[in-house]
Amino acid sequence: MPAMCGRYSLVESGEEIAARFLLDAVPGALHPRYNIAPSQAVLIVAGGEGRPRRAELARWGLLPAWAREARLAQINARIETAAERRMFAGALRARRCLVPASSFFEWRRGPGARRPVRFAPAAGGLWAFAGIWEDWAPPGGPGVRTCAILTTAPNALVAPVHDRMPVILPPDLEAAWMAPGPLPADVLAGAARPYPAERMTLHAVSTAVNDARRDAPDCIAPIS
DNA sequence: CCAGACGTTGTT
DNA sequence: GTCTGG
DNA sequence: CCAGACGTTGTT
DNA sequence: GTCTGG
Numbered sequence: 001m002p003a004m005c006g007r008y009s010l011v012e013s014g015e016e017i018a019a020r021f022l023l024d025a026v027p028g029a030l031h032p033r034y035n036i037a038p039s040q041a042v043l044i045v046a047g048g049e050g051r052p053r054r055a056e057l058a059r060w061g062l063l064p065a066w067a068r069e070a071r072l073a074q075i076n077a078r079i080e081t082a083a084e085r086r087m088f089a090g091a092l093r094a095r096r097c098l099v100p101a102s103s104f105f106e107w108r109r110g111p112g113a114r115r116p117v118r119f120a121p122a123a124g125g126l127w128a129f130a131g132i133w134e135d136w137a138p139p140g141g142p143g144v145r146t147c148a149i150l151t152t153a154p155n156a157l158v159a160p161v162h163d164r165m166p167v168i169l170p171p172d173l174e175a176a177w178m179a180p181g182p183l184p185a186d187v188l189a190g191a192a193r194p195y196p197a198e199r200m201t202l203h204a205v206s207t208a209v210n211d212a213r214r215d216a217p218d219c220i221a222p223i224s
Numbered sequence: 225c226c227a228g229a230c231g232t233t234g235t236t
Numbered sequence: 237g238t239c240t241g242g
Numbered sequence: 243c244c245a246g247a248c249g250t251t252g253t254t
Numbered sequence: 255g256t257c258t259g260g
Contacts, residue, residue, distance in 0.1 A: 005243080006233075007244080039240095066256085072230070073231095074231050075232075076231085077231080078232075086257060087231060088230095107244080116244095163233090207244095210243085210245075211245070
């Protein structure tokens with residue numbers, strides 16, 4: 001029963017992303033990403049609620065400022081427990097962000113090898129995953145901004161494939177998620193609610209997406 | 225008090 | 237089997 | 243998440 | 255840095 005939050009895509013143009021997320025600008029040289037994997041630089045949207053919204057790049061794999069070893073990096077945080085986890089509490093309190101996404105992938109077990117499937121918005125467009133970020137630097141080394149994607153229980157479409165899915169924010173919670181200060185209980189509860197299955201589609205994709213070095217349209221193309 | 229962990233997913 | 241790199 | 247490596251001594 | 259275990 002795999003579902004995951006370990007691979008996704010972001011194929012829209014910088015202009016489309018800026019319009020959808022109310023951004024003045026996005027980092028230069030954004031190009032379509034068909035296969036985004038952990039450890040790579042990903043686009044996040046932070047700020048908002050009185051502060052300007054900022055789109056910037058962060059390394060996917062959250063490391064708290066106190067971490068001494070990069071191998072502690074976490075790509076996901078369970079929304080049910082993140083506030084209680086030493087590793088996530090600080091970021092959840094003060095450094096929440098949106099993670100723009102066109103779709104996410106999961107690998108389903110069938111006869112033989114696991115096969116990838118892709119989940120995308122039924123109406124097209126972009127999702128906002130709920131994220132957290134934190135700056136980290138190795139002892140004596142240069143700093144880097146890092147981030148993680150929150151996860152929650154699966155909806156009815158995802159459940160047969162996997163037992164977790166990313167937290168996808170309903171549009172009316174996006175601004176509240178990014179607001180400064182502690183996360184209000186009602187926003188946390190709303191975010192934890194699995195995104196409606198009816199607003200999501202699923203289709204099989206090629207195992208091309210298995211290889212994190214591959215980043216081409218065949219990673220998202222439907223197959224029979 | 226100090227020492228040591230600090231996390232998720234998936235698989236068995 | 238388990239960890240690292242992408 | 244999957245793919246691919248999995249090591250040491252010594253030298254720069 | 256902060257919490258848990260001893």
